[in-house]
Structures are given as C-alpha cells and as structure tokens.
Amino acid sequence: MFAKPQKEHQWLDQLIGTWSFEHACQTPDGTASNTTGTMTCRSLDGMWLICESTGGSPEEPWSSIMTLGFDTAQNKYVGTFIGTMMSFIWQYVGELDAAGKKLPLVSEGPTFDGSGRCRYRDTVEIVDSNTWLFRSELEDQGSWVQFMNGTHTRILEK
Numbered sequence: 001m002f003a004k005p006q007k008e009h010q011w012l013d014q015l016i017g018t019w020s021f022e023h024a025c026q027t028p029d030g031t032a033s034n035t036t037g038t039m040t041c042r043s044l045d046g047m048w049l050i051c052e053s054t055g056g057s058p059e060e061p062w063s064s065i066m067t068l069g070f071d072t073a074q075n076k077y078v079g080t081f082i083g084t085m086m087s088f089i090w091q092y093v094g095e096l097d098a099a100g101k102k103l104p105l106v107s108e109g110p111t112f113d114g115s116g117r118c119r120y121r122d123t124v125e126i127v128d129s130n131t132w133l134f135r136s137e138l139e140d141q142g143s144w145v146q147f148m149n150g151t152h153t154r155i156l157e158k
Contacts, residue, residue: 005046008070008077011096011103014126015041015068021134023150025110028138036125039152068092068105068124070107077103081122092122101126111138130154 019039026032037055043052048069056062064083071078079092092105102125111118119139126132136148 001036003047003072008073008096009046011100012068012070013043013046015049015051015124015131015132016043017041018155019132019152021149021150021152023055024102024135025132025148027097027147029112038155077105079105081107090120097151124139 019038019104021037022100023035024032025034030083033143034056035055035143037053039051039053041049041051044083048067051066051068052063053066054063062076062083062085064081064085066079068079068082070076074093077092077094077096081090088109090107092107094103094105098151105122105124107122108117108121109120110116121137121139121144123130123135123137125135130153132152134148134150134152135145137146139145
C-alpha cells in the first residue's frame with residue numbers, strides 16, 4: 001500500500017512550478033475563444049501532481065484542478081480534471097510516448113452539444129524546462145480533431 005515514486009512519477013516533476021498560459025480554442029460548432037491564466041503545479045510527496053489553474057475574463061472567470069500520477073498496477077499514467085465551467089469529472093489514462101516528451105491522456109465525456117458522449121485526448125508535451133504545450137482533441141468518426149491548443153511558460157521555479 002505504501003508505494004514509492006518511480007521514474008514515471010519523476011517525469012511529472014518537470015511540471016512543478018508556476019506557469020502562465022495562453023489557450024486558443026475552437027469548438028466543433030466553430031465558436032472560437034482565447035484565454036490566458038496561471039497554473040501552479042505541486043507534488044504530493046512525489047506520487048501525484050496537483051495543478052490548479054485560474055483564467056478567463058472578469059466577466060467569465062474559471063478555475064480548475066488537474067491531478068496526474070502513475071498507477072504501477074496498470075503501468076499507466078492516470079489522473080482527473082475538474083473545472084468550475086462544468087459539472088463532469090474527467091478521468092484520464094495514458095502512456096508516455098517513446099521519445100519521453102508527450103503524454104497523451106485519454107478520457108470519455110459529454111459532447112460539446114450535450115447529445116451524447118465521445119472520447120477525448122489531452123496531451124502534455126514537454127518543449128524544454130520552461131515551456132510545455134497542452135493540446136485537447138476529440139474523436140470524430142475514428143479521427144482525432146484538435147479543438148484547443150495551449151502554451152505554458154514558466155513564471156517560477158519549483
């Protein structure tokens with residue numbers, strides 16, 4: 001029961017710190033928006049990463065919490081995402097790519113128009129020690145369609 005952090009947990013340490021971000025989004029219906037904000041990521045004893053974000057505008061502020069960890073029994077990264085803009089809790093599962101730079105996290109959730117459910121994929125991509133990308137896609141007829149792209153830039157070190 002008392003697991004110790006593995007190299008997979010340590011990979012997540014790259015995200016520890018405070019980040020500014022810019023996200024560009026275009027929903028399937030063509031609605032486009034841009035948002036900026038900050039994210040603070042901290043480690044929970046090397047086992048879990050907890051990322052708290054705030055963004056939006058004064059008229060429409062939002063906040064969110066993302067958790068990421070590595071489940072040694074499944075041999076997969078796992079996590080969750082919740083935000084003030086929705087009542088759904090997203091559950092992630094994913095595997096690091098062979099190059100060790102991209103972590104695609106797959107989930108299933110409500111469609112944008114509320115007509116059902118579909119698969120989603122959020123990908124964390126490490127660019128360098130001060131920059132990482134976050135891309136969101138949905139699966140449409142067997143293909144991944146990007147609807148959000150974000151760049152995170154380090155403000156403060158770990």
